[in-house]
Amino acid sequence: MRSSLLVGCFAAAKLSFAKGPFLQQTGSTQWVIGNDLWNVTQGSVYATNLQYQGSDAVKNASGHYAGYDGESNFRYTSASIVSNSSEFIDISFSSSFGDLHWVIYPELAGAYQYFVNKALPDISIFRTLWRLDPDRFTNGYTTTKDAPLPGWSLYANATEIQDETFQITDGSYVTKYDFANYVRERDFVGIYGDKSGSWYIHASNEYQPGNHLSQTLTVHRESATGDAVQLNVVQDTSHFRVGIKTPQPVGKIWGPWLWYLNDGSVEDARKRAAKERSVWPYPFLKDNAYHSRGNVKGKLVLSDKRPAGGAAVFLGDVNTSIRPLVQGSNYYYTAYADESGEFNFKHVRSGNYGLYAWSNGGVLGDVYTNFTTSIVGVTDGRTNNLRTLTWDVPKGxxxxxxxxxxxxxxxxxxxxxxxxxxxxxxxxxxxxxxxxxxxxxxxxxxxxxxxxxxxxxxxxxxxxxxxxxxxxxxxxxxxxxxxxxxxxxxxxxxxxxxxxxxxxxxxxxxxxxxxxxxxxxxxxxxxxxxxxxxxxxxxxxxxxxxxxxxxxxxxxxxxxx
The missing domain is CATH 2.60.120.260 (Galactose-binding domain-like)
Structure with missing residues (x-):
């Protein structure tokens, strides 16, 4: 495999791209990245002209971009290959807020992506996204909904009744919120058509904020332009909850996730998602803290001696008044206890956590108290066995x-x-x-x-x-x-x-x-x-x-x- 970085301005010339993964600079703030299967042109904000399967998958849509809290989009000033192995290249696009990385393998349609924070303010939303050709990507898929995206013609005579929610002429409604779902129940999400599919696959949700009940947006039709929108909201402490902004530590990493291209097959995307989970944490990420991990296990028993079967269990922030639903500065892990009340977290980043639990119905359906404890320490290569924890419930x-x-x-x-x-x-x-x-x-x-x-x-x-x-x-x-x-x-x-x-x-x-x-x-x-x-x-x-x-x-x- 060969990789290359060509520097210079080639705006007036037809590019001849290197074989294998590559980064080529074509202007002061314009680059082309990709491999033999795909390539895209990255500008200071937007990536457009996504060449895949012999044609542009963006066309008149906006393309790819990233940012926080509304339309505060990142502006890239430089790009470089920060890791170049015999298997992949890791390309970093640098902005004043942080660096967006694309990890490109020679035979992978798509790329792994991750973002490293440098100077983000307190935020509620951080996302990357693709806005693609609506004629090519006609359907949206989440774990709870697989359906055609609403036709853009529906919006022509529709009345906007609230944000991105419209009442159409027959009295029914179309809204981007119909495709929203629970972050930690996702397998993969994407948009697809008869011949092409574009997917986001998260092998882990550790970098996503909140607990089991955290929800956010996924895919939708952009009402103003008709673009097919594939959202990758990896920080959300606002939608579907009482929103707050949370501080973000320097060096915090969102990702890596896989942006994956295929022929539109949902089943192929599902198989790829299973493969990604089997190899996570990813070895290609050159970050010691990312690879320092341990395990946590224990057993929850109610004070009335019942096992806390099926309880929702959450590893979150330590000694905080911030609700688990909107905790969003660090890394977070969710699990459910088995019928005996036992729970197990694997591959947890080293550090200190608070442990929270609450009823998920079933045998705990009458329990309205919550369980909390601090501090749960996680050390690289070790399992912290918390043994039996007693969850107080009212007496009498x-x-x-x-x-x-x-x-x-x-x-x-x-x-x-x-x-x-x-x-x-x-x-x-x-x-x-x-x-x-x-x-x-x-x-x-x-x-x-x-x-x-x-x-x-x-x-x-x-x-x-x-x-x-x-x-x-x-x-x-x-x-x-x-x-x-x-x-x-x-x-x-x-x-x-x-x-x-x-x-x-x-x-x-x-x-x-x-x-x-x-x-x-x-x-x-x-x-x-x-x-x-x-x-x-x-x-x-x-x-x-x-x-x-x-x-x-x-x-x-x-x-x-």
């Missing part, structure tokens, strides 16, 4: 009723976990009666979003007149300005859920059906306010904002004995 509680499992998701309810779609809140009923012991969980709906009352009818016997009941309301998300008041037996006000009590997140109005930002609210109820026998707990929506609403997780009423 007797359940009166529960609607839905605690898992910080709306799963189990009607429309909960449905494919992302805008306007689904308009299909939920204004009024509903749920009879404990007769109604099914699916008789409840994923979100409250209409003026009216959802009534829970239940029976109980007071243990004593001076006893106390505890109402725990767990929300999977909340989008203002919906307001809800909780009443007992028609006239006793228990509490309220509104923008003065919880902070708004955009999940519901951005097509979310499963989760946004989690909230836990608790209310004490005197026994004297409850009747021996039949009672009615009403959740009355008294403020309505179209497409907004309360996303439900679980409701539980208990006697504290």
């Amino acid at each position: 509680r007797r359940q009166i009723f529960q609607v839905g499992d605690f898992d910080k998701k709306a799963l189990g309810f009607t429309y909960g976990g449905a494919p992302n779609q805008h306007g689904l809140t308009e299909k939920v009923p204004a009024n509903m009666t749920f009879v404990v012991g007769e109604s099914k969980v699916s008789d409840w709906y994923y979100a409250s979003a209409q003026l009216g009352s959802w009534d829970v009818v239940f029976s109980t016997k007071r243990p004593a007149l001076n006893a106390t009941a505890l109402l725990t309301v767990s929300l999977a998300g909340y989008s203002q300005s919906t307001g809800l008041t909780i009443y007992l037996n028609g006239n006793t006000t228990i509490g309220a859920i509104n923008k003065d009590v919880v902070t708004s997140d955009p999940a519901v109005y951005r097509s979310g059906t499963t989760s946004g930002e989690w909230h836990l609210l608790q209310y004490e109820i005197r026994a004297s306010n409850l009747r021996d026998g039949k009672n009615v707990l009403s959740f009355k929506t008294d403020r309505y904002t179209k497409w907004r609403g309360i996303l439900w997780d679980s409701i539980i009423l208990e006697w504290v004995v």
Whole structure:
């Protein structure tokens, strides 16, 4: 294999590219990179003229670029080969914020990419992306959606009702948020057509922020130009949650991930993703900290002696008040415990972590407390066995009723976990009666979003007149300005859920059906306010904002004995 770096201005001449992986400079801030299978022309911001399968895969689209927080795109001032082996070359494009690397192998259609931070400010979003020829790349693929991208003609007479969300002439909606999904559940994502496919494959998500519930955008149709958009959002502490900006350490690496080209075969991309996972961490990255790794294992048992089967377990930041969903300065790892409560993290970067856990439903469906501990140390080449960890749960509680499992998701309810779609809140009923012991969980709906009352009818016997009941309301998300008041037996006000009590997140109005930002609210109820026998707990929506609403997780009423 040969590689080359040719310096000079060749703007007026037809280039004759070297065999194998190469970097050729064609202007003061213009370069061509690639191999015998593909090549692309990189300018100061955009990479265009992607030659693959004998033609340009970009055409009139914008091409490839990278940046943070909206349209703060990187501007490259130089390029160099920083590693040149007999197997690959590592090309670095340098900007004032950091260096974007392309690792090119001779027989690989595509390249590995990674970004090394030099001077990024506090950010919420960092992404790379391709905007490609819409006639060639007609479909979008994620782990939860495989469908044609909306035709650009749909946007011509459509009304924009919110950011990148349009109501078309037949009354339905098109939005880029319908292709969003959970970051850590991804296998691969991309856009493809009959003859070509362009994919992003992440063998690991360690450089992505947040926990199991972190969501972000993937692919969509660009409404203004019609470009087929293939997003690679590797930092997101904003979409679908109460957003924050997080500081980024100098030297932090996002990636490597694989940008992969093929003939449009989803199955081929799936096989390639499996191959990438089998060889990660990648040996080509010349960074000692990247290769310094160890393992963490342990077992979670509840204080009532139950194993924490299926618990969501997260290695995150140490001694912080920042919520796991938006932790975003370091490296993060997720797992689920097995039925005995045991968990195992492999190939964890050396350093100190906080360990967090919470119910993922199932056998832990009645557990609304979280588990946290610090500091979990990881040392190169070693396994930190945390052994048995005790997860405290309340004592002396007797359940009166529960609607839905605690898992910080709306799963189990009607429309909960449905494919992302805008306007689904308009299909939920204004009024509903749920009879404990007769109604099914699916008789409840994923979100409250209409003026009216959802009534829970239940029976109980007071243990004593001076006893106390505890109402725990767990929300999977909340989008203002919906307001809800909780009443007992028609006239006793228990509490309220509104923008003065919880902070708004955009999940519901951005097509979310499963989760946004989690909230836990608790209310004490005197026994004297409850009747021996039949009672009615009403959740009355008294403020309505179209497409907004309360996303439900679980409701539980208990006697504290």
